[in-house]
Amino acid sequence: MRRFLHLYVGELRRLIKYKIVFFSLLVSLIWVAIVVLSDKTTAVALVPTLIGMDAGMMSIILLGASFYFEKQEGTIHSLLVSPVPVAQVLLAKVLSAISAGLVSMLMVAGLAWIVHGAAVSFGWMALVVIVMVASHTAIGYVFILISKDFMSMLVRIMGVLLLFYVPAILVPLGIITEEWLWVALLSPTYAGSFLLESLYKTVSSGLLAFAALYLTAIAGVIYPLAVYPRFLRIAVEG
Amino acid sequence: MNNVFEIRNLVFSYPGKPEPTLKGLTFSIPKGTVFGLLGPSGAGKSTTQKILTKLLEGYSGEILYNGKDLRSFGKPFYEDIGVGFEMPVHFNKLTALENLAYFAGLYRKTIDYEALLRTLGLYEARNQAVGEYSKGMKVRLNFARALLNDPDILFLDEPTNGLDPRNAKIVKDLILNFQNQGKTVVITTHLMGDVEQLCDEVVFITNGKLSEIKSPRDWKLQYGKKEVAVEYLDDGGLRREVFPMERLADQPGFLQALSHPVETIHSGETSLEDIFIRVTGESQNA
Numbered sequence: 001m002r003r004f005l006h007l008y009v010g011e012l013r014r015l016i017k018y019k020i021v022f023f024s025l026l027v028s029l030i031w032v033a034i035v036v037l038s039d040k041t042t043a044v045a046l047v048p049t050l051i052g053m054d055a056g057m058m059s060i061i062l063l064g065a066s067f068y069f070e071k072q073e074g075t076i077h078s079l080l081v082s083p084v085p086v087a088q089v090l091l092a093k094v095l096s097a098i099s100a101g102l103v104s105m106l107m108v109a110g111l112a113w114i115v116h117g118a119a120v121s122f123g124w125m126a127l128v129v130i131v132m133v134a135s136h137t138a139i140g141y142v143f144i145l146i147s148k149d150f151m152s153m154l155v156r157i158m159g160v161l162l163l164f165y166v167p168a169i170l171v172p173l174g175i176i177t178e179e180w181l182w183v184a185l186l187s188p189t190y191a192g193s194f195l196l197e198s199l200y201k202t203v204s205s206g207l208l209a210f211a212a213l214y215l216t217a218i219a220g221v222i223y224p225l226a227v228y229p230r231f232l233r234i235a236v237e238g
Numbered sequence: 239m240n241n242v243f244e245i246r247n248l249v250f251s252y253p254g255k256p257e258p259t260l261k262g263l264t265f266s267i268p269k270g271t272v273f274g275l276l277g278p279s280g281a282g283k284s285t286t287q288k289i290l291t292k293l294l295e296g297y298s299g300e301i302l303y304n305g306k307d308l309r310s311f312g313k314p315f316y317e318d319i320g321v322g323f324e325m326p327v328h329f330n331k332l333t334a335l336e337n338l339a340y341f342a343g344l345y346r347k348t349i350d351y352e353a354l355l356r357t358l359g360l361y362e363a364r365n366q367a368v369g370e371y372s373k374g375m376k377v378r379l380n381f382a383r384a385l386l387n388d389p390d391i392l393f394l395d396e397p398t399n400g401l402d403p404r405n406a407k408i409v410k411d412l413i414l415n416f417q418n419q420g421k422t423v424v425i426t427t428h429l430m431g432d433v434e435q436l437c438d439e440v441v442f443i444t445n446g447k448l449s450e451i452k453s454p455r456d457w458k459l460q461y462g463k464k465e466v467a468v469e470y471l472d473d474g475g476l477r478r479e480v481f482p483m484e485r486l487a488d489q490p491g492f493l494q495a496l497s498h499p500v501e502t503i504h505s506g507e508t509s510l511e512d513i514f515i516r517v518t519g520e521s522q523n524a
Binding site: 003006010013014073077079080081083084085236 | 291315329343
């Protein structure tokens with residue numbers, strides 16, 4: 001446990017030193033400004049989307065940037081020949097991405113509450129952010145690990161995320177109707193946003209359970225079966 | 239003498255490659271020695287080292303580490319070993335101290351790495367970001383990283399590559415000091431001067447196969463010519479004569495040559511560079 005905490009704190013320190021946290025906070029500040037300057041109705045509508053973007057898209061980009069720095073510097077090699085299991089190294093990285101997502105969540109949802117009185121259960125919201133970051137970073141890692149460099153990873157991720165954002169456009173336009181909402185929930189990004197929205201409005205509990213289980217399953221399946229073996233291979237090959 | 243590693247019939251193939259990279263290696267690494275694993279690029283040295291450091295699995299054959307199957311060791315194995323990579327393995331935006339503190343936190347026991355930085359001439363630059371270090375400084379920091387956990391076995395890949403003679407000597411002295419504590423070093427390098435100064439035993443690996451294991455001296459005796467070449471001045475001109483090494487003092491020609499002003503005397507000892515080329519060349523042609 002001591003080593004895992006050391007890895008986690010080290011990862012956070014590294015993200016700060018490499019200014020990755022700085023850019024993450026900068027993006028969060030932009031979201032905060034949007035929320036503060038909006039009226040209450042708009043702010044409540046925007047908060048789930050903005051937090052969802054941070055927990056989804058931003059967490060992947062931050063993790064990708066961090067990974068390519070590390071690959072370039074060969075430090076994964078150095079970690080491999082230490083007594084720390086690779087699974088813990090991966091977990092520390094995911095946990096640091098979750099931490100960044102939670103900070104952003106507290107800033108955005110907190111300010112919405114303070115300025116507009118948009119009350120929300122921060123505990124449940126934190127759980128949603130954790131599940132969302134875990135599932136999106138699992139998908140993100142697959143693309144990070146198959147891409148040769150940061151730019152090609154970014155292009156791939158953007159393509160996939162655009163696809164994931166399609167339901168977020170089709171549902172409000174009424175193209176995807178209520179009875180087909182479960183199809184929209186197959187997009188992990190929409191499923192995450194749906195969970196976040198459920199904190200501000202009443203939604204179907206069946207769909208809520210589906211979205212939560214679906215995102216948890218994504219993280220639970222992709223990390224051990226796809227991410228871990230490939231991460232290990234790349235770490236060994238250097 | 240106890241063997242730290244005993245390797246028997248080690249065969250390893252990379253997925254998708256038709257031919258095995260290692261073709262039945264059998265050798266032992268005695269405890270307390272500096273063991274040189276030499277060979278041309280792509281011969282299988284790194285693969286062997288990666289297997290011995292448990293970075294690669296899926297091999298056939300047997301590897302015993304301190305008498306036990308290497309496969310039976312988990313992550314605590316890395317408490318025992320230190321690995322010095324050829325390429326830098328540090329966070330460039332962190333200082334040398336921050337880097338070492340980060341990696342030190344992953345081990346049960348660590349050395350006084352500030353003292354080591356002093357010995358390696360990096361103490362003044364300890365709070366400088368590693369990205370600003372010269373190549374030589376990064377190589378020395380890599381060495382510090384390998385020693386960080388006070389290991390029993392040190393695996394070093396080109397430990398003095400890119401170092402000036404003064405710093406190379408510091409690193410070599412540290413390696414010998416490490417060995418003097420009864421610890422073992424496995425070294426791969428292309429610098430034959432280092433091999434000669436450091437290694438007790440040397441094995442050449444070519445095309446996944448091993449040569450015999452010998453000390454640098456024995457390799458030189460095997461491949462060197464048993465002769466002495468004398469250059470001396472005679473009638474104002476330079477003359478060169480070669481004499482067989484056997485019963486040198488009984489050879490009148492040799493004694494006659496020594497009666498002249500001698501410019502140079504060389505034995506027919508060959509260099510390790512030549513031996514490297516001949517052994518690895520012979521293996522490739524075999």
